[in-house]
Amino acid sequence: MKWNKITIETTTEAEDMLSYELQEMGIEGVEIEDHVPLSEQDRKTMYVDLLPDEIAPDDGTARISCYIDEKENLEEMVAQIQAKIQELSAFLPMGSGKISLDVTEEEDWINNWKAFFKPFRLDDNIVIKPTWETLEEKREDDIVIEIDPGTAFGSGSHETTKLCISQLKKYIKKDMELLDVGTGSGILSIIGLKLGADHAMATDIDPNAIRATEENFAINGVTDGQAEVQQVNILDEAEAQAFYERNDGKKYDVIVANILADVIMPLSGLVTPLLKEGGVFIASGIINTMEEAVMEAMLSNHLEILEIHHMKDWVSITAKPGV
Numbered sequence: 001m002k003w004n005k006i007t008i009e010t011t012t013e014a015e016d017m018l019s020y021e022l023q024e025m026g027i028e029g030v031e032i033e034d035h036v037p038l039s040e041q042d043r044k045t046m047y048v049d050l051l052p053d054e055i056a057p058d059d060g061t062a063r064i065s066c067y068i069d070e071k072e073n074l075e076e077m078v079a080q081i082q083a084k085i086q087e088l089s090a091f092l093p094m095g096s097g098k099i100s101l102d103v104t105e106e107e108d109w110i111n112n113w114k115a116f117f118k119p120f121r122l123d124d125n126i127v128i129k130p131t132w133e134t135l136e137e138k139r140e141d142d143i144v145i146e147i148d149p150g151t152a153f154g155s156g157s158h159e160t161t162k163l164c165i166s167q168l169k170k171y172i173k174k175d176m177e178l179l180d181v182g183t184g185s186g187i188l189s190i191i192g193l194k195l196g197a198d199h200a201m202a203t204d205i206d207p208n209a210i211r212a213t214e215e216n217f218a219i220n221g222v223t224d225g226q227a228e229v230q231q232v233n234i235l236d237e238a239e240a241q242a243f244y245e246r247n248d249g250k251k252y253d254v255i256v257a258n259i260l261a262d263v264i265m266p267l268s269g270l271v272t273p274l275l276k277e278g279g280v281f282i283a284s285g286i287i288n289t290m291e292e293a294v295m296e297a298m299l300s301n302h303l304e305i306l307e308i309h310h311m312k313d314w315v316s317i318t319a320k321p322g323v
Helices: 012-024 040-046 074-088 108-116 159-171 187-194 207-219 237-246 261-267 288-300
Strands: 002-011 030-034 061-069 099-105 126-130 143-147 177-181 199-204 227-231 252-258 275-287 303-311 314-321
Touching: 002 012, 002 074, 012 030, 012 061, 012 074, 074 099, 143 187, 143 207, 159 187, 159 252, 159 275, 159 303, 159 314, 177 187, 187 199, 187 207, 187 252, 199 207, 207 227, 252 261, 261 275, 261 288, 275 288, 288 303, 288 314
Parallel strands: 126 143, 177 199, 177 252, 199 227, 252 275
Antiparallel strands: 002 061, 002 099, 030 061, 275 314, 303 314
16 A cells, blocks of 8 residues: 655744644644754653764754555645645744655555664674574574564664673673663573573563563563563662562672663662672663763762773773672
């Protein structure tokens, strides 16, 4: 089935009102592209951080796209939108109001991005393979991870994930217990198990991440006995207490958190009771401008820093409980 795509060039001030008016016309969903920075709450909920050079300056412009069935009268719909833009321009800055048209297949909405996600080698013997791709080159000692990120963050290609994986390869030993905080797509838990961990506990605040992790566990043959997935915000006192009690105060050999600095700092004050004697805390997702702040938080929470590694603008810090 084909759909007509209508894209309107407007302003950030007008995007909410124009989106509302499009919905009033019977259009069920819209896409908004702008350069408005994420709020602090958005960052915490999404467990994502952005480098300054990854954020385009907010120039006040926005693009709103919507899709209508090819059976609908496109000319009439465009005329209605133009009339609404003219009406709203009396009391809102609408920008250029330029309308452009395109045609797309229904399945393209979800699947177009998959064309750009190909198998890739993280290091000497860890390969990430999308579930829909065929692996053409496989070495005898390769650890192949099948992955479908879905809407959750974590394909393994980001520098912060690579930093975590290099540390997991160093510290994970046979029969260890792993806690993966902010699991995303479950990739670090899966790799930990492939490296010899006896059991992985994967947690995330995002229900999309929980679903993606459960699916990726199944794809990679991870059994219920090998891993668990729980939706929990470890930083929330009530949720954390319920998590501890639900798991009978279980302790872990390795805790890995590939999140962001603002979460890792308070988390560093909570990991010690969860670590076994000799256990380590592997933290990544840290922009280099936050390295000192994270180190200070770890030290103030009586963690001893063992290693610091850099990859481009990102940092990972590995620590253990100190005296």
